[in-house]
Amino acid sequence: MARPQLAPWVHTGFLLCLLGLGGAIEIPMDLSQPPTITKQSVKDHIVDPRDNILIECEAKGNPAPTFHWTRNSRFFNVAKDPRVSMRRKSGTLVIDFRSGGRPEEYEGEYQCFARNRFGTALSNRIRLQVSKSPLWPKENLDPVVVQEGAPLTLQCNPPPGLPSPVIFWMSSSMEPITQDKRVSQGHNGDLYFSNVMAQDMQTDYSCNARFHFTHTIQQKNPFTLKVLTNHPYNDSSLRNHPDMYSVRGVAERTPSFMYPQGTASSQMVLRGMDLLLECIASGVPTPDIAWYKKGGDLPSDKAKFENFNKALRITNISEEDSGEYFCLASNKMGSIRHTISVRVKAAPYWLDEPQNLILAPGEDGRLVCRANGNPKPTVQWMVNGEPLQSAPPNPNREVAGDTIIFRDTQVSSRAVYQCNTSNEHGYLLANAFVSVLDVPPRMLSPWNQLIRVILYNRTRLDCPFFGSPIPTLRWFKNGQGSNLDGGNYHVYENGSLEIKMIRKEDQGIYTCVATNILGKAENQVRLEVKDPTRIYRMPEDQVTKRGTTVQLECRVKHDPSLKLTVSWLKDDEPLYIGNRMKKEDDSLTIFGVAERDQGSYTCIASTELDQDLAKAHLTVLGRPDRPRDLELTDLAERSVRLTWIPGDDNNSPITDYVVQFEEDQFQPGVWHDHSKFPGSVNSAVLQLSPYVNYQFRVIAVNEVGSSHPSLPSERYRTSGAPPESNPSDVKGEGTRKNNMEITWTPMNATSAFGPNLRYIVKWRRRETRETWNNATVWGSRYVVGQTPVYVPYEIRVQAENDFGKGPEPDTVIGYSGEDYPRAAPTDVKIRVLNSTAISLQWNRVYPDTVQGQLREYRAYYWRESSLLKNLWVSQKRQQASFPGDRLRGVVSRLFPYSNYKLEMVVVNGRGDGPRSETKEFTTPEGVPSAPRRFRVRQPNLEIINLEWDHPEHPNGILIGYSLRYVAFNGTKVGKQIVENFSPNQTKFTVQRADPVSRYRFTLSARTQVGSGEAVTEESPAPPNEAYTNNQAAIATQGWFIGLMCAIALLVLILLIVCFIKRSRGGKYPVREKKDVPLGPEDPKEEDGSFDYSDEDNKPLQGSQTSLDGTIKQQESDDSLVDYGEGGEGQFNEDGSFIGQYTVKKDKEETEGNESSEATSPVNAIYSLA
Incomplete structure (x- = not known):
């Protein structure tokens, strides 16, 4: 954040600062006055020959002045030349060539005279020149032959142009010649080679001259360069060698100056111009150039280095910049210096320019004309364009060198005086009139x-x-x-x-x-x-990632009577507000920041009188740009040096470079990570594998992300060799009971080391004296047939290519195929732990009966029946697994109050063995789940009605319900009341103690084991009196009583119809009943139960027709630790039920149970499913 320095005052007003404090006095134009030159062409006036020539001269005066011209100090008669005209009320000359003529004929020195009856004013002497762009002279250039390492100058010698042309060098492909500290263009246009390298002869060199006025380019015939060298220029291992000169056999040399020649020279420059000093040196290695000033420092505010430090430019030169400068050229072989003596001369410049003099009759005054220069300029006075010596004498005028003194001035003294001061480097001409007025x-x-x-x-x-x-x-x-x-x-x-x-x-x-x-x-x-305009909350410098949103604040206070305008600049240019930006009065928001949004933002708050501004810099962090110009050097059999040029880090430093490679034999087009290097390096030695045709690319990484990959390098193929490793992950496993499949992970391209990679597979039975069997395989598997069941084998897999075999492989133990186990676990013992879990214990089988690797013991169990009458259950088998050679385990998540059967088997890789003897066990009762659909209704302020349904999971025989409730009013809580109900009851009414309190009810069901899960509800807030009265009023309305009677009549008719249809239709068959899908209020289908009773066998009031028989799964750790049986009970998927229970009901059993359901209140209420 920054607030730029404002001017001491910024305002508009009453002709503020119209005249400088020492400015010239202006006479109103309605008063008589001598002429004054107001506009003229420059002294050196160069024109385009294709255009008309315009020489400007404008003047003012009263009366209006007339104009005439001189050319080369002789009167120029405009009227006699049809091509020349003078603009109306002006002295500007127009020379028209549309009808022919040569512009060169009008070159010369022109001067304009503006005259009225009070005097004559003169313009500068204007030198008119026509621009020239001559052709290059035809010449035949022989090829330039030079030894590698020698210096070379290709001379340009452009044709003389006016003004001088701009010189540049191009290659034969019309590309600019790449310049560096070794190869560069001098100020004179020549191309200098400090030392020639073999790659310099890859192109021809042509000098080009661009002429400004004609916009033409002239080209010199190209130079052909031939370099005598000991090595071919395309040998990359030598071209980029760190000590390439010695590797190429180029002798190292101390520096010597190519320009300027010798050890000393001198240079003259005019004051106010730019001084350009140049030193170009040859040598091997290429010398470095440094600049110094003898007896002092270089002027840091005006000096800058150009052309790779070979040129020193000092702008706006002044006398104190004169002295001795020297350049020092040095390399590791030595150094030399060249001294340049700089002399500063000066064309005349004003110290005191004469000003117009306005006097009243009888007043005194003076004209002063003081100038300086080197050498000292002379001063010449003129009056009305004539030398003062030739003018009529004036007793009131006295000339004293650079001053003219006027005493007792009269009207006759009016005139225009000219002061001309000159030396060998130029001149200055000034007009000043003397006007006498009352x-x-x-x-x-x-x-x-x-x-x-x-x-x-x-x-x-x-x-x-x-x-x-x-x-x-x-x-x-x-x-x-x-x-x-x-x-x-x-x-x-x-x-x-x-x-x-x-x-x-x-x-x-x-x-x-x-x-x-x-x-x-x-x-x-x-x-x-x-009041001033001030930004009191300025935008702050921000650093953000690409894609984020940035807000720059700019809050302003200003005078309320002035209109405020807030505008924004980016990098000092007006900001275009696109659809990604939002400008408000006090902020600028940029959405989805991109790299192009980075820069300096300036908030300008302005009124018509003043302004304030504040700056902030937005830095956008982005992924790095891709590295470029990858180059391979130091090529060796097992290594190569990779060099690259880093891309822009986009304001987030590069932390790493990832080098990737691709080979074109095994996985062409697939890139693999090779190595990772710190972000501070741009060159690395890569270790390579034999017989791989490598191609590399580099990815730059910073905190924002990864760059795009660089363009690939050139390819490099390493020579072949025998494999140095063997395949990994060698395994031997049977896929059938009489075979063994040997597999391994194939080797990749960087491990092959040669063509035709293959594998030698060897095997034999373990702990035998058998000879090794072998086979040669090109893939990654081999199957050995006709093997005994599950016997160990020794296995070896060795890599081989056309260059030889790999190292001796390690021996791996594999096994042939397994067969089903031949025995079952014996002496299976079951102990019931609780209503949902049992513990198992068994004897292990003999190892030779497993016929493979023992994977686990497995228990198959199924729910045979429920102890609740009429509850049909699914008999689908479930399983519990006990991995490893274990002798005990726990089966959990059983249904309480049920009969189960269980069998055990041994499992190996092939499958299950025979089943053990079937065991039976019974789970005891458990506690029920919470009553379903507990509802609290409040019909009025006196009573509260409670209703509920039976538990979804009774887990035994219900013996009743327990209700606990308490009244509360805010923080005041009453005494808890407990009510117990029979299993038949599913409704209860509470008499309210007062109409204000609310009630909290907790209800649970009970079996012989205890109370189950409770459900809690609260009564609604008591309705207000208006609501209660409204309800009472509705119940006593006649229309409401009539509606209720009509509904009762309709229900009675429907019941009669149903009774008649049932008398004719008889009982529904059970099979049809099962096909009816369960409604949303029915128990869940996955509970595996279904209840049926016909109209002749209805349950008692308050009961439900069917209850879900699925037992709620109890949480269990499946461990005998909880039951004092040790810590071996953990197993995966222990006791998990697989599948869903299905309805299985026999028609005969249903009909046989009809009479008992009517006499048993429990069965009548709970036809459990």
Whole structure:
């Protein structure tokens, strides 16, 4: 964040600062005055020959001046040349070539004269030249033959042009010649080679000259370069060698200067111009150039180095920059220096330029013409264009060198004087008139102008006036008080009033009064003081990642009477507000920041009087740009050096480089990571594998992310060799009971080391004296047939290519195929732990009966029946696994109050063995789940009705329900009341103690084991009295009673119809009943149960027709630790039920149970499923 420095004051107003404090006096144009030159062409006027020639000369005066010209100091008759004309009311010459003619015929020195009856003013001597772009002379250039390492200069010698052309060198493919500290172009246009290298002969070299005015380019015939060398230029291992000169056999040499020659030279430069010093040296290695000034330091504010330090430029040269400069050229073989003596000369420049002199009759005055230069310029005075010596004598005028003194001036003294000061480097010409007038004071600006200024600024009020003699000017405020001068006010000689620091009390009306002997004149202005515009919350520098949103704040305070405008600049250019940006009065928001958004943002808050601005820099962090120019050097059999040029890090330093490779034999087009290097390096030695055709690329990484991969390098193939490793992950496993499949992970391209990679597979039975069997395989598997069941084998897999075999492989033990186990676990014992879990114990089988690797013991169990009558259950088998050679385990998540059967088997890799003897066990009762659909209704302020349904999982025979409830009002809680109900009851009504309190009810079901999970509900907040009265009123309305009677009648009719249909249809068959899908209020299908009873066998009031028989799964750790049986009970998927229970009901059993259901209240209420 930064606030740039503002000017001391920025405002508009009453002709503020119209005249400089020492500026020339201007005569109003309605008064008589001598001519004044206002516009003219430059002294050296170069024109395009294809255009008309324009030589400008404009002047003012009263009466209006007339014009004439001289050419080469002789009168130029414009009227006699049909191509030349002079613009109306102007002295500007126009030379027209549309009808023919040669512009060169009009070259010369022109001067304009502007004349009226009070004098003559002169323009500068204008030298007219026509631009030239000559062709290069035809020449035949022989090939340039040079020894590698020698210096070389290719001379350009461009044709002389006006102005001088711009020189540049191009290759035969029209590409600019790449320049560096070894090869560069001198200021004279020649191309210098400090030492020639073999790669320099890859192209021809042509010098080109571009001419500014004609926009043409002339080309010299190209040079053909032949380099004598001991090595071919395309040998990359030598071209990029760190000591390439010695490797190439190039002798190292101490530096010597190619330009300028010798050890010393001199140079002259004119004051105000740029000084360019140049030193170009040859040598091997290429020398470095450094610059110094003898007896002092280089002017750091004006000096800069160019052309790879071979040139020193000092801008705006002055006399103190003269002296001795020297350049030092050095390499490891030595150093030399060249001294340049710089002399600064100067064309004339003004110290005191003559100004117009306005006098009243009888006044005295003087014209001063002072200039300096090197050498010292001479001064020549003229009057009305004639030498002063030739003018008529004037007793009132005295010439004293560079000053003309006028005494007791009269009207006859009016004239225009010229001062010409010159030396060998140039001249200066100035016009100054002497005007003698009698004019009373007059004001030159409108009356009562409004000036608005900013508080605390320094302000100057001007009161433009004229008079002769020159009037005196005084200022007054609000029409009263003394003359304003001193303190916070200061009056300049030209009459301007400066207020050093504006305050609120300075607001008012200011009057200026001009007085001379001929009279007086006055004017007034109104001054208003405004509050300054200030940015009080400036935008702050921010660093952000690409794609984020950034907000730059810019909150402003300003004078409310002024209109505020807030604008933004980016990098000092107006900011285009696109659809990714949002500009508000106090902020700028950039959405989805991109790299192009990085830069300096300036908030400008401006009114018509002032402005304030603040800057902030936005830095965008992005992924690095891709590395480029990959190059392979130091090529060896097992290594290579990879070098690259880093891309832009996009403001986040590069932390790593990832080098990847691709080979074109095994996986062409697939890139693999090779190695990773720190972000500080750009060159690395890569270790390579034999017989791989490598291609490399590099990815740069920073905190933001990874760059795009670089373009691939050139390919490099390493020579072949026998494998140095063997395949990994060698295994031997049977896929059938009489085979063994040998597999391994094949070797990749970097491990093959040669062509035709193959594998030698060997095997034999373990612990035997058998000879090794072997086979040669090109893939990654081999199957051995006719093997005994599950016997161990020794296995070896060795890699081989056309260059030889790999190292001796390691021996791996594998096994032939398995067969099903032949025995089952014996002495299976079951102990019931609780209503949902049992523990198992068994004897292990003999190892020779396993016929493979023992994977696990497995228990198959199924729910045979429920102890609750009429509950049909799924008999689908479930399983529990006990991995390894274990002798005990736990089966959990069983249904309580059920009969189960269980069998055990041994499992190996082939499958299950025979089943053990079937065991039976019974789970005891458990606690029930929570009652379902517990509802609390409050019909009025006196009672609360409770209703519920039976538990989804009774887990035994229900013996009743327990209800606990308590009244509460805010933080006040009443005494808890406990109610117990029979299993038949599913409704209860509570009499409210008061109409304000609310109630909390907790309900649970009970078996012989205990109370099960409870469900809690609260009564709703009591309705207000209006609501209760409204309800009572509705119940007593006649229309409501009639509606209820109609509904009752309709229900009675439906019941009669149903009774008649049932009498005709009889009982529904059970099979049809099963096919009816369960409704949303029925128990879940996956609980595996279904209840059926017909209309003749209804349960008691309050019961439900069917209850879900699925037992809620109890949480269990499946461990005997919880039951005191040790810690071996953990197993995967122990006791998990697989599948869903299905409805299985026999028609005969259903009909046989019809009579008992009517006499058993429990069965009538709980036809459990």
